[in-house]
Every structure is written in structure tokens, then in C-alpha cells.
Amino acid sequence: MSLIKSISGIRGTIGGKPGDNLTPLDVVRFTAAYGSLVKDKVGQPKVVVGRDGRISGPMVHTLVVQTLVGLGIEVIDLGLSTTPTVEFAVMNEQAAGGIILTASHNPRQWNALKLLNEKGEFLSAADGQAVLQRAEQAAIEFAGVDELGKIRYDNSYLDKHIKAILNYPLVNASAIAAAGFSVVVDGINSSGALFVPALLRALGVKDVIVLNEAMTGDFAHNPEPLPEYLTGLSEAVVKHRAHLGIAVDPDVDRLCFVNENGSLFGEEYTLVAVADHVLCSRPGNTVSNMSSTAALKVLTRNFGGEYHAAAVGEVNVVSKMKAVNAVIGGEGNGGIIVPDFHYGRDALIGIGLFLTLLADRKISMTALRATYPDFHISKNKIDLLLGMELGPILQTIGKKYADRPQLTEDGLRIEFGDDWVHLRGSNTEPIIRVYAESRSPEAAQQLARQLLQDIQGLV
Numbered sequence: 136m137s138l139i140k141s142i143s144g145i146r147g148t149i150g151g152k153p154g155d156n157l158t159p160l161d162v163v164r165f166t167a168a169y170g171s172l173v174k175d176k177v178g179q180p181k182v183v184v185g186r187d188g189r190i191s192g193p194m195v196h197t198l199v200v201q202t203l204v205g206l207g208i209e210v211i212d213l214g215l216s217t218t219p220t221v222e223f224a225v226m227n228e229q230a231a232g233g234i235i236l237t238a239s240h241n242p243r244q245w246n247a248l249k250l251l252n253e254k255g256e257f258l259s260a261a262d263g264q265a266v267l268q269r270a271e272q273a274a275i276e277f278a279g280v281d282e283l284g285k286i287r288y289d290n291s292y293l294d295k296h297i298k299a300i301l302n303y304p305l306v307n308a309s310a311i312a313a314a315g316f317s318v319v320v321d322g323i324n325s326s327g328a329l330f331v332p333a334l335l336r337a338l339g340v341k342d343v344i345v346l347n348e349a350m351t352g353d354f355a356h357n358p359e360p361l362p363e364y365l366t367g368l369s370e371a372v373v374k375h376r377a378h379l380g381i382a383v384d385p386d387v388d389r390l391c392f393v394n395e396n397g398s399l400f401g402e403e404y405t406l407v408a409v410a411d412h413v414l415c416s417r418p419g420n421t422v423s424n425m426s427s428t429a430a431l432k433v434l435t436r437n438f439g440g441e442y443h444a445a446a447v448g449e450v451n452v453v454s455k456m457k458a459v460n461a462v463i464g465g466e467g468n469g470g471i472i473v474p475d476f477h478y479g480r481d482a483l484i485g486i487g488l489f490l491t492l493l494a495d496r497k498i499s500m501t502a503l504r505a506t507y508p509d510f511h512i513s514k515n516k517i518d519l520l521l522g523m524e525l526g527p528i529l530q531t532i533g534k535k536y537a538d539r540p541q542l543t544e545d546g547l548r549i550e551f552g553d554d555w556v557h558l559r560g561s562n563t564e565p566i567i568r569v570y571a572e573s574r575s576p577e578a579a580q581q582l583a584r585q586l587l588q589d590i591q592g593l594v
Contacts, residue, residue, distance in 0.1 A: 139565065140267055141448075144257075146238055146247035149191045157246055162195055166202040166234065168269035169250050171276070172262065173232045174206055180231030181209045183224045183251075185216030185292075187237040187386045188325035190352040191246045195236050199248070200286060203234075207278030210286045215350065217326045217387035218249065219481035220296045225255035226477060227295065237386035240359035241564065243352060256478050257450040293330060296483060297337045303476060305416060306487035307494065312339020314494040317377040319344045319393070321368045323358050324351050325385035327482075334483050338490060344375055352385075360384055360391045360469060361514075362399050369397040379493075379500050383482045389469040390482035392489070394500035402469040403428040407507050409471050409485055410463045412492035414438040419462035422455045424448070425548050426557045426570045427467030430508045446545035447559060453478045467512070511576040513583040515569040516561070517590055525560045525567065528593055532558065535589065549586075554578065556586050 138147040138154065138161060145165045147157030154161065173180050182203055186192040192215075203210050211228055213221060218235045225233040231253050238245035250258050250266065258266070269275060278284070301308050318340055322328025328348045335343050346368060347355040357364045360382040372380040372393050379400075380393030392400035400408075407430045410421055414435065421435040424447045432442035440462075445455035449470065456464040456474055465472045470480035473488070496503060519525065529547045542548040546559025546568075556571040567590065571583035 141263075144247045144249040146241065146245060148244045149195075149246055150244075157195075159194070159198055162198045162248070163202050164270050164273075165248055165266065166199045167206065167275045167277075168266045169232070169234065169248070170203050170206040170208050171269055171274070172265055174208060177231040177253075179207075179209075181211055181228060183211045183213060183221055183228060183230050183233040185213035185221040185224070185233075185235055187217070187235075188215060188328075188350040188352045189237065189246055189385065190243060192236055192352060195246050195248075199234055199236060204284040204286060205277045206275075206284065207282045208284040210284060212286050212288045213292050214288070214290060215326055215329070216292065217296075217330050217483070219388055219477070219479050219483060220292050220330070222251060222255035222479040222481075223296050223299065223477055224289075224292050225251055225253070227292075229253075235386065239386055240384045240389065242357065243354050254478065256453055259450070293333060296330075297334050299476070300334065300484050300487045301337060303473075303484065303487065305413060305491065306338075306484075307491045308338045308487075310494040311487075311490045314378075314490075314497075315342075316340050316379065316490065316493075317342035317344075317375065319346065319368060319371045319375055319377045319380040321346045321360075321365065321380070321382045322348050322350070323356075323383070323385055324349055324354050325358070325387075326350070327383040327385070327387045330387055330483060331381060331383060331486065334486060338487060340490075342377075344371065344377065346371055354385070358385050360389055360402060365391075365393065365399065369393050369399070373397040381486065387482045388480040390471060390485045390489075391469045392500065394504065396501060398501065400500055400504050403467045403510070403512055404430065404504060404507060405469045405485065405489070406463075406465045406467065406471055407431050407434055408492060408503065409465075409488045410434060411507070412488050412495075413463040413473070414440065417462045420459045422452055422459060422461045422464035424452055424466050425542065425545055426512075426559070426568070428510045428512060428572060429553075429555075430510050433508045449480055451545075510572055510574060511579045512570055512572045513576070513579040515571075515583050515587055516564075516566040517569065517587065519560065519565045519567055528567070528590060529558060531593055532586070532589055551582065554582055556582055558586065558590070 233251035471485035
């Protein structure tokens with residue numbers, strides 16, 4: 136299993152040989168490369184570090200913090216935290232950057248270093264490449280004994296993040312409290328088991344049931360918040376007669392909901408619903424990635440704004456949002472980006488905005504979902520095995536469908552009238568993602584199946 140180095144960070148499975156997996160030597164090497172880049176830019180920098188609840192988290196966390204100390208960098212150590220909370224802390228501390236130790240939705244054997252700049256945003260492609268070059272060349276100089284960095288432990292950012300959400304103008308805690316919601320949360324044995332219930336109670340939700348509450352990192356199920364892994368949450372919502380269920384990934388930057396009858400609201404519609412709430416007060420432009428539902432485009436145009444598609448990856452969505460002055464954006468995997476809060480996917484601010492919308496509308500989850508255009512995405516993947524090259528595969532598929540409109544900015548997107556299919560390599564796993572959308576689930580599945588067969592015929 137090779138290390139995966141991308142705009143989403145440095146990922147790998149724990150153990151094995153250096154250079155092949157995320158070993159302690161690799162953790163130190165890439166941390167030192169990042170820290171040296173930050174130090175060259177700032178001189179005497181501060182860097183924020185936080186981690187999710189993974190089994191390997193404490194080990195990786197110690198290596199990262201002490202490597203930064205060895206470079207002469209002051210470390211603000213948040214300990215167990217979330218990706219959006221670390222991003223928020225970087226801005227609040229006016230730090231030079233941040234490192235989040237999480238492999239997001241990847242299984243328990245994975246971990247990663249997500250690298251942030253001084254704005255609390257993911258590194259640019261140029262800075263990311265500079266980190267990789269320094270790691271490769273070992274062009275790093277550590278500090279002498281009198282210049283070693285210091286560590287400041289700070290466990291206040293759970294409260295600070297929640298307070299900022301409560302003070303956000305479009306979040307109405309009074310309305311949420313008055314609605315008397317009953318909520319089931321799947322904490323997936325990580326940071327969400329602490330942060331999400333704390334936020335809900337601060338918003339005035341008194342009836343909170345938490346599943347998979349022990350923050351052991353030994354995930355009770357696959358941690359990606361997809362329908363096939365949320366059956367337990369759906370059953371619990373029905374059992375407890377709750378108004379809704381909430382699922383997040385281990386680092387709490389993805390968000391999806393379960394309806395009162397146990398059906399899925401749809402992770403694609405998390406962004407659509409939050410955008411609906413924002414656009415009601417602040418009409419404007421929106422952004423999502425090329426693999427996200429067309430429902431956001433329909434909604435945005437209904438409010439008189441313009442929709443824009445970006446390449447997949449948070450840094451690409453953020454760049455597009457800034458370019459078009461979007462008032463809301465994100466990704467169809469349940470990632471919400473509220474630009475005047477911070478430019479990062481944040482499930483916590485997403486919960487505050489969504490519950491405000493639901494309280495204001497005074498309708499059920501299923502009734503709210505029925506107000507949006509109905510599109511269906513079939514999400515599939517094929518393992519990219521050793522020796523397989525993505526480029527030639529996409530070129531061959533592109534030639535086969537040369538008579539169809541195509542976009543090649545991010546993999547290959549082929550349009551079939553109102554339907555589309557998007558083929559691309561993952562930023563986080565050695566796979567080819569095959570997403571297709573249509574007005575019915577059967578048509579979307581058939582379109583995806585057609586392209587999967589095309590790819591399998593090649594490999």
C-alpha cells in the first residue's frame with residue numbers, strides 16, 4: 136500500500152515499511168518538511184495540532200508535536216478535536232498553520248496529516264508540492280537545544296467553536312430549543328461523540344441519544360457516512376421516535392441526516408438544505424464540486440444566483456467560492472462551507488444552520504426533503520491496483536463517448552442530456568470513483584453500471 140500524497144494531505148495505513156505506509160519515520164519526515172516550510176515563511180511560527188479518535192492517534196500525535204518542537208516551533212495542542220475546530224483555532228490564534236491528524240472517512244487502520252496554511256485552509260498546490268520536495272530531499276534543519284519549541288495545551292476550543300456557532304447570525308438557538316427536537320447521534324467512536332452532543336445541548340436540544348459513544352477509534356462500522364453503514368442509526372431514530380438522526384465522519388467535517396421514519400435525507404441534500412436556509416437571507420452564488428447533485432444548481436437559480444462547479448477537493452471548492460464570491464458552498468458528500476464563518480467543511484455549523492431551517496419551517500424531515508428537486512446519484516468505486524494507470528483508462532473511455540459533452544478539469548465528466556457520469560481518481564484512496572446522476576435511482580444505477588463495465592473491460 137503506497138502512501139497517498141495529495142491536496143487532502145498525507146495518508147497511509149499504519150505499520151509496514153517506511154515509504155510504503157504511514158510509519159513513524161514517514162510521520163516525522165512529512166511533519167518536518169511542513170514545519171520547515173512554515174518556519175521559513177514566518178520565522179518564529181505557532182502551529183495548531185489536533186487529532187480525531189483513531190487508535191493510532193496518540194502515537195502519531197506525539198510524533199508530530201515533538202517534531203515541531205524539534206524545529207523550534209511553538210505548538211498549540213488541542214488534543215482530541217475536529218478538523219473544523221483546528222481550522223477555526225488557526226484563525227483565532229493567528230497561527231502560521233495547523234496539522235489535523237485524521238484519515239477522515241477511511242477505516243481504522245488509516246491515519247493522515249492534513250496540512251493547513253495561516254488562514255486555516257488546506258495548503259495550495261504549490262505549497263503542497265514544496266512540502267513533498269522537502270520531504271524527498273530531506274532539506275530540513277532542526278533547532279539547537281536553546282531554540283527548541285514549546286507546547287501550550289489548550290482544551291478550550293470545543294467551547295469556543297460552539298460559542299461562535301451560537302453567535303452566528305443565521306443560527307437561531309431559541310427557535311431550535313422551542314422546537315423540542317429529539318435527536319439520535321452516531322458518534323462513530325471518535326470526536327463527533329463529544330463535539331456533536333455538546334453542540335446540540337448548547338443549541339437547546341434536551342433529548343440527545345448517542346450511539347457509538349466510546350471514543351476508542353475502534354469504529355463500530357465503516358466510518359464513511361453512507362446509507363449502507365447507517366442502518367443502526369436509522370433503526371435507533373425509529374425506535375426512539377426521534378425527529379431526526381445525525382451522522383458525521385470521524386473528524387466531523389462531513390454531515391448527513393436520517394429522517395423521522397428512518398429513511399435517509401441524503402448526504403447530497405445536506406448542502407442543498409443549508410444553502411436553502413442561507414439563500415433565503417443572503418441571495419447569491421453557490422459552489423459545489425463536479426460530483427455533487429444538480430439540485431443545488433436548480434435551487435440557486437430559483438433564488439436568482441449563479442451556480443458554479445469546482446474540481447473535487449476542499450481546496451478547489453474554496454478557491455472557486457472566493458473567485459465567484461459564493462455565499463455558501465461545499466461538497467455533495469455532506470461538506471458544508473460557510474465563507475464568513477471559515478473556509479472549511481464544518482459539520483458543526485452545518486448542524487446549527489440545518490436545525491434552524493427545520494425549526495423555522497415547522498415541518499418534518501421527510502416533508503422538508505420533499506420540497507427539493509429530486510435527483511439520485513449512484514456512487515461506485517473500483518480499486519486502482521498496482522500497475523494500473525488512470526490516465527489511459529480515462530482517455531479510452533473519453534474516445535468511446537466522444538459524441539457526448541465532456542469536462543476534463545477533474546478526471547472525466549460525461550453528460551448524457553440531463554444525466555451525467557463523473558470518473559476520477561480519489562484524493563484519499565487508491566480507487567477510481569464512478570458517480571452517475573439521473574432523475575431516478577434505477578436510471579442512475581444503469582448509467583453507472585454501463586461505465587463500470589467499460590472500465591472493467593479495460594483493466
